[in-house]
Amino acid sequence: MKTILLSALVLILFFALNGGCTAQEDNETPLEAPSMDSEGAFPQGEAGLAAYVNTGQSVDLDKLKTIFSSVEEVGDNYILGIVQIPDWGGNIALHLYADTDGWIVSYLKKDEPVSMVMQWGTSDADNPTIGVIKSTTLEDALYKAGDAAGVGIVANGIKYYHFGFPNANRMMIIVKVQATDGSSIHQIEIPANYVLFDSAYYHYAYYYSWYTNYGSDHHWTASALKIDGSAISNAATGDAGNGAYGWWRGMDRYKSAMTPGTLHTIEISHSGGANQGSSGVATVLIYRAYK
Numbered sequence: 022m023k024t025i026l027l028s029a030l031v032l033i034l035f036f037a038l039n040g041g042c043t044a045q046e047d048n049e050t051p052l053e054a055p056s057m058d059s060e061g062a063f064p065q066g067e068a069g070l071a072a073y074v075n076t077g078q079s080v081d082l083d084k085l086k087t088i089f090s091s092v093e094e095v096g097d098n099y100i101l102g103i104v105q106i107p108d109w110g111g112n113i114a115l116h117l118y119a120d121t122d123g124w125i126v127s128y129l130k131k132d133e134p135v136s137m138v139m140q141w142g143t144s145d146a147d148n149p150t151i152g153v154i155k156s157t158t159l160e161d162a163l164y165k166a167g168d169a170a171g172v173g174i175v176a177n178g179i180k181y182y183h184f185g186f187p188n189a190n191r192m193m194i195i196v197k198v199q200a201t202d203g204s205s206i207h208q209i210e211i212p213a214n215y216v217l218f219d220s221a222y223y224h225y226a227y228y229y230s231w232y233t234n235y236g237s238d239h240h241w242t243a244s245a246l247k248i249d250g251s252a253i254s255n256a257a258t259g260d261a262g263n264g265a266y267g268w269w270r271g272m273d274r275y276k277s278a279m280t281p282g283t284l285h286t287i288e289i290s291h292s293g294g295a296n297q298g299s300s301g302v303a304t305v306l307i308y309r310a311y312k
Contacts, residue, residue, distance in 0.1 A: 049191040049310065053180050055126070062099040063118050063126060068184040070135045070192070070307065071128035072159035076172040080119045088169045090114070098122070104165060106158045109141040109225050110270035113158045117166055125174075127162035131185040134221035134272045139194060139303035146227040147266075149198045149299050157194075183307050186218040191310045197289055198301035202242075204290035211308065213282030219307040220279040222246060224289075225270040226256035229297035232263040242293030244269075244300035248278045249286055256300070266298060279306075 055073050057063055082100040086092060089102030099120035104127065105112040115137075118126045129137055138157045144150055156164075160179055167174035183189050197207045211217055230241035244256040254271050261267035279285060291300035 049193050050181055052182050052190050052192055052307070054182050054187065055124070055180070057124055057126075058122075062094075062096050062101075062120065063124070064101070065184050067130050068116070068126075068128045069131040069133060070138060070159070070181070070183045070185075071126050072157065072163055072179055072181050073124065073126040074163055074167075074174055074178045074180070076123040076125060076167070076174065078123055078172055079121050080123060080125065080170045080172060082119060082121065084170045085117075085119055085166055088165055089117070104162045106140075106161045106165070108139070108158060109146060109227070110268040113137050115158060115162045117162050119166060119170070123172075125163055125166050125170075127159045127166070128184070129159075134223075134274055134305075135183075135192075135219055135307055136221035136223035136272045136303055136305045138305060139196070139223045141225070141301075141303075146299055147297065148200050149301065151196050151198055151301070154194065154196070183218070186307055188216070189218045189307045189309050191306075191308055193306045193308075195304045195306075196301065197287065198299055199244075199289045199291040200299040201296050202292050202294060204288050204292075206286050206288045208284055208286050209279075209304065210284040211279075211281040211306070212310075214311050215281050216309040217279065217281050217306065218309070220275040221273065221305050222254065222275060223270065223272045223303040223305070224254040224256065224301075225268070226258055226291070226300045227298040228256070228258040228261070228267050228269060228300075229293070229295050230259070230261040230263070230265055230267065231295060236263065240293060240295070241267075242291060242295060242298055244292075245288075245290045246302050247288040247290075248275065250288075251278070253278060275304075281308075
């Protein structure tokens with residue numbers, strides 16, 4: 022699971038215009054149902070987007086307890102809990118299931134936005150270069166569990182599935198950042214014969230605040246996300262202190278604002294007059310592709 026930097030235009034599946042936009046290598050990630058026992062303990066009824074792997078060896082469930090911020094359920098052959106994964110602006114709380122048959126599954130609940138899968142990584146947030154996304158929050162949770170249990174997680178053994186949309190067969194992540202005052206756009210068009218099941222955004226602002234006029238006037242950068250000219254997310258930035266940075270982020274669904282067969286324009290802005298910090302948006306799409 023990784024992404025590559027697009028310099029101009031993706032024609033294979035979706036349109037992503039105006040350089041600096043990142044989309045996945047080969048443009049999409051397959052979604053495949055796991056072959057877990059349907060009568061097992063995994064909570065398929067509550068799970069949404071998931072990353073999973075079968076390690077091929079028994080997992081020591083007691084060792085996994087050390088990585089959980091809370092343990093939700095323990096059975097004779099399985100454990101379920103919450104794992105905190107670092108990301109820009111704070112941790113992402115993910116659900117993680119493991120059993121003695123070797124299955125490890127990290128997942129979001131159905132009511133959580135799929136954009137929580139976005140892992141911004143270690144890029145400089147003041148001047149980000151999102152050229153290659155090497156992992157996701159869901160993958161990081163699998164690696165964390167594998168390290169704790171002492172079992173190897175093979176990267177090409179990790180697969181994705183959305184339990185809430187069993188007919189979906191693809192996922193895509195598209196990223197755009199704005200590191201100076203101003204705004205930029207990228208455009209996405211989902212083919213009209215595809216079925217879009219879910220679309221969500223992860224809007225972040227790494228904002229800067231400063232004082233002028235001997236400290237009597239306070240200023241800070243702002244950020245907004247628009248789709249087709251309509252505001253969909255406004256960052257609640259504020260006074261972080263003189264010459265200080267703060268974090269804000271918002272994740273939600275695009276809902277009816279994102280539809281197949283329409284060329285959508287997504288605009289991210291970063292403004293305030295200081296040219297410090299950055300803003301960005303990750304768009305995550307869950308859909309069925311027909312080829």
